[in-house]
Amino acid sequence: MTQPSAPILKVENLAVAYKVRGGEIEAVQNVSFDIHRGDSHGIVGESGCGKSTVAWAIVNFLGANGYVKRGSIKFLGQDLVGKSPEELRRLRGDQIAMVFQDPMQALNPSMRLGDQMKEVLTVHRGISESEAEDRCVDMLQRVYMPDAANVMRRYPHQISGGQQQRVVIAMALLNNPALLIMDEPTTALDVTVEAAVLDLIAELRREFDTAIMYITHNLGVVARVCSQVGVMYAGEMVERASVERIFAQPQHPYTQGLIRCIPTLGEDKASSALYPIPGRVPPPNARPAGCIYAPRCDYAQQRCRDERPALRLLADGVQVRCHFTEEIDPGQWTPPEEVEEMVETVNGQADAATPASTNNGKPILELHDLRKYYPVTGGSLRDVLGLGEKRFVKAVEGATFSVPKGSTLGIVGESGCGKSTLIKTIIGLEDSTSGQARFMSFDITEGLSERNMALIKELQMVFQNPDSTMNPSYTVGQQIGRPMVRFGTVPRSQVRDEVIKLLQSMRLGANYYDRLPRQLSGGEKQRVGIARALASRPDLILCDEPVSALDVSVQAAILNLLLDVQREQNTTMLFIAHDLSVVRFFSDNVAVMYLGQIMEIGPADAIYRPPYHPYTEALLSAVPIPDPTVKQKQIRLEGSVPSAVDPPSGCRFHTRCPRRKLLPDDGAICTRETPPWQEAGDGHRIFCHLPLETLASFDPVVESLATH
Amino acid sequence: MLVKDCMTRHPVVVSPDLSAAEAERIMVENHIRHLPVVEDGKRLIGLITRERLRLKAEDIGSYDVWEITRNLARLKVRSVMIPLKQVWTVTPNRSIERTASLMTEHKIGCLPVVEEGNVVVGIVTQVDLLESFQIMLGLPAKGVRVTVRMSDQPGEFAKLMRVMAEQKWGVMGIGSFPDRRHEGFYFAVLKLVGADEAAVATVLNDIPGQEVVDIRTVV
Amino acid sequence: MTVAPQTIDVPPSPSRWSRAWDNLSLVFASRIATVGLVIVLLWLVLGIVSLFWTPYPPNSSLFTQNLMPNSTNWLGTDHLGRDILSRLMAGTQVVLLKTRLPGENGWVIPGGVAVWGVIGALFFGSVLGLNAGYRGGWWDQIIMQVLDALVAFPAIVLYLVIITAFEQGDLVVVFAITVTGTPGIARLVRSLALDIKTRDYIRAAETRGESPSYIMFREILPNARGPVLVDATLRVGYAIFAIGTLGFLGIGLPPPDPDWGSMVNDARRFIFVFSWGVIPPSVAIASLVIGLNLFADGMREELGRYQK
């Protein structure tokens, strides 16, 4: 209640350097911030900006070659830099705790969860095992862990990812730490699980009065859990302000750029545009002498290139590292010419293509009741000997839809919902189990080995992970040229010219022809991946989360590029993503999948407002929206996704459906009968027992979406 | 209200091996007067105050200035702290009234809040308590502050509350203290929202046996 | 939409030479690898020199028997009065530089027994490992079962069996090394293939309908190169080790060319009267194997760092 003037954590002018062969690299420079009791301080930034390094520096865990080069880290008034390892050890886990990105990795696979938790107490507090056990169970209950006492006896792999993260959080809170550092704690989790964990974090923060340092790349998450935000760029903190200020009035050009390049839930390609930040983040050993952001800044002047700005405190408490922040008015911002041209064409296309994107176009891809089952073998002796009952993972069940030519169908769903299997089946990496699938009147239920070249050529794919999309052993030119040679679309002698043309249309220069993948950045690799998919001039491109592994500023550029491609070549696309905002932005139609089943499908616009499927509703309410002023309904799903081996009877969603109670007998029908497809007009179909009127009567999850 | 609702969580603590000078620096920098001294696992072993760190004349004796400096530099928190035996502590579940009485009784400015095993979970100071009482009286909110004198008969207060409910006024804070001049009477202090001063005065004065002794609008 | 980097220049695309130099600088980046390379090169040079010149004819008994090192015979002489240094130098040849074909005409092919043995193992191991790893299913089951059976043979027993079955000869030893080396390399290639086949570029190749052999040999194999070559280097070491052991047991490379293992074996019989004799060939084998091991180890470490 009394706020002592001193913060829990005060970092001043921190610089962290790593010794590498032939010198050292300053991963972090001039970082200053402080966190008070009960505060949740976000540190946002793109990958490689040094945000995790700051966290590691605080707990002094920089590895053998890292060290704090300058600055101080004051924790409860005492400088952590220069403390003995033993003193630091006593602080860690007691006064300072940390939660990491991947809970599976963070827990010891060969120790029972209980033992891992208890030792925090027994080591720091020296209390008895049984007492520690009681306290751990208490703490597990406080993080809403079902069946807490049993969980103590389990191993990490026996509980789900969301539960693992709860255990990690409980473990961190056991000693009631003054500072809790969370490094991307929800990044590895699905959106509905993420939402529940974020709720939990917010609740625990109030309850424990703990100062939280929250590291993330996701602006939406920041808006949901943080009170203060520091934006990092290339190892420096460029802006610091309250969360409301950061989103309402970003001061630094980088922050402004960052906010411009993420789609907000509800935006679409017809009405809005994404503006990527040009250029790329300079590596630590090649940072410019002046302002680190100057090379990418639209407002850069000579002074910016000569002189590195300091973190200035503005009158309203905002800290900014920019020489000219007072002179910059984001409202007056105009995109640089090239970007503007690009964005305009995109918008123009979107308008022009509207007729095509409605469902009037001739369907290019038609699925009817497509199924894909995988056989599974159990672990029992009977199964091993082949005597057990044959069982299947029902990865895709009864997929029925058609995709008009030139339009984009977005498929959303959480991991394991079968969206990847669906497109693998369409492209032929997997045979389908039953049902019909036609592509331009060709049957595509068979796998690739049964298809002829002409068909193979028409379906191409863009992959998720930029690091694995290209073969590291071949040059860019060779890899883009290969499909041309393989399908004979281009005479051998002209392949090089064609590849260069394609590279240029990807906005990569001809000089990329001879580069090896390791010389490219993630965004560039993704462009090459798109170029390779386009090389055979396919009619249908399947995009498997093409931007989810990219930083937001790059993500925008890739999305624009894909839109551009679609406009020029009238390509049809299937677009898989777990990010509902991106899907909404990019797609004409959207299908929502849950546990192998399409739950709802229809025009993108219709999906995001009532009437919608209860699962869609839960998904929408879970999406972190990068705007702290937006009010979102809080609908959380209970339990975890059931196994696809024995999916729930009736409606597959019934085990977790929060709306079931609206039906008579608490929705007994949902457990018995497969729901009907209800037509909501304009090709919008919902797979639910609830009457359309009830579904339509739901309040919109996000207010701003209703007005749309 | 309990101690855990008003205490400062995660207080600044020091280890007994810290030098006294360093402890003093921490107190000055953080503008605090008390530092719990803890060992492994935040177990309380003592408390230091600014007074304890001040050199006493008899200690200095005939030392010259260099010796004083040297002694000071060597002085550890462990040797100047108030040992645990002499430190009053409270648990987080103690009520604030009892805590306040403990403080007034023993004339202490600060109490470490400990859980079982003497693990420090917070610290509560006089200022914290004052602040809680302010809150209990509804200080932060705008509204009408009214003091009513009434008899201490059962049902007397209920009359007042009924009127409040009828008028749909919100009660933000409530407190009472005995009227020292009239035996059997006491004053009730109420903080009301959604009411204006004049209306409150007339309505409350209409209650038989009760009298508004003070009314003011607080912003 | 400008992604063309404006701030930093991407290094110009590397020529073949500069790539080779990159790889070489990788070696010199590691002190361990450099030391290993120097040892191996030393023996290689000695071996090449011995093809044209040795201090004395390696197989002629020109001197007094069992001499300690002196100014004429720098490393002394053996029990038949042959110059040990000359024999050591010539001993490098069969291991690293030449393989004698069977038959009367005494034809040799370049590349030592150890080298060819490992090349054979590389070939079979890669083919089997790729098929097992990429195709999976029954291919994997069968190939791995057979290889497991091979692995179950202790290497030396396998050598003994092969030697029992066939006449002594360089090619038999090559065969033996190939057989013993294949399972290890196949396992390695398989695990690499299992990893690499999950990469998206393999999906990309599949979606353009490439044949399995194209995917295995053109898409997967080049990316497995690094670890496989490191392993092969290690295996050349094992092969030399094995050749030495076989020579020592008297069932290795046939005479007359000097062979380190048999040199040790010969000298061992006189160990109580002339201990020195066993030392030079023992040190020769150990140093060459250690050199190769150091080199491979250093490379592996650098490769790991590089890939991170």
Added chain:
Amino acid sequence: MARFIVRSLISAVLTMLIVSAALFFFLEVGSGDVTVKILGIESTPEQRASYRTQLGLNAPAWQRYLDWLAGSDWRAERAVGLPLVTVRNESTDEAEWWAERDGELVRWTMRDGELYQLTRQADGSSVESPADVAWQEGENGASYFWGVDADNNAVMWMRGAGETVWVRTKAGFRKEGDGPREYIPLRKGLLRFDAGKSLQTGRPVSVTLWPRVRNTLILAGLAFLIVMPLAVFLGVIAGINEGTWIDRVISIGGLALTATPEFVTGIFLILIFGVWWRVFPAVAIFTSPNAIFEKPMLLVLPVMTLTAVELGYVARMTRASMVEVMEAPYIRTAAIKGMPRRRIVMRHALRNALLAPITIIMLHVNWLIGGVVVVEAIFGYPGLGSYIYSAAIFGDPNAVEAAAMLLVIIAVATRLIGDAAYMLLNPRIRYS
């Protein structure tokens, strides 16, 4: 769990089958005409052919493989029509085959075209009497009889017409009439612990093999018991001190030890301890089968040699695994939880770090066995290794096959143990 065990077992059995078949056919095909080796190159083709028949080598290879693996008495019994049993011969300690007829043990022999029956007496001697047998009718009118001869073969005699055979005796070769036409050498097969006769000595392989197996197990077992704790200890020490001088010393030292062939290590140990310092006997001279129990000093240098070679490898594996584990995120978690370093190493790292090398170490028992062969050869230690070595030099397929099979069994068994240990230590397998 069940899946894992069944898989391992099936795999082990399959491995053994493949190995045995490979071994058999490889040696049969590869080793050429064994009769040359037995009879010497001065023997005539006629002698060799006769001898081949006597050894049953005229049967197809698959038939002989089955005989070798599972025994030939099954098919011999069908031919003879009587149960065949083995009886231990007290004087030679070898097994003799007899046919059992009406409670009597009988064999037959032919002299001057007449068949005689030998009936076994309780004291082991036999009584000869004219045979009263049922001759069977062959295709071209000739009568034949299947019986058991005195050399443990099931044989087919032709009525009234003995074949001419060359019989090997201690004195040399003798041409005899009255020989049978076909032979099925009787054996119980490898699966029933009968590996056949050594061509080199003429004695059953199994009899000579067992004491040697014991000796080898003592040698290898001792080395294993010394190596494992020591190497794991050194590996862990090096692993948790990665990059320090301790690590360097252990790593480079381990590398040097691993890369030095056993015979070189052995020679140097002999030089140092046997020749220069004379503290341990340099060669193992076995005066009696129990010499190693009477003079344990004999074991010191062989065990040291084996230890030296294995030590480096296992230590390096453990180190690598430890280093990897120490970099794992959950170790980071433990450190961030403020666990003392000792506890991190002992409670968090060790178990996971030992998991990876345990299977590799068990696989490496092969290597140990390879080392055993060489070490036994260097020190003249009478174990399995020197046995297979001398058998291989001589080219004795039965002996090599049996010894090699035994070594393979040891290798496969250790791998099974390794798998089981891995399973027990790894909860992810135990509970899935």
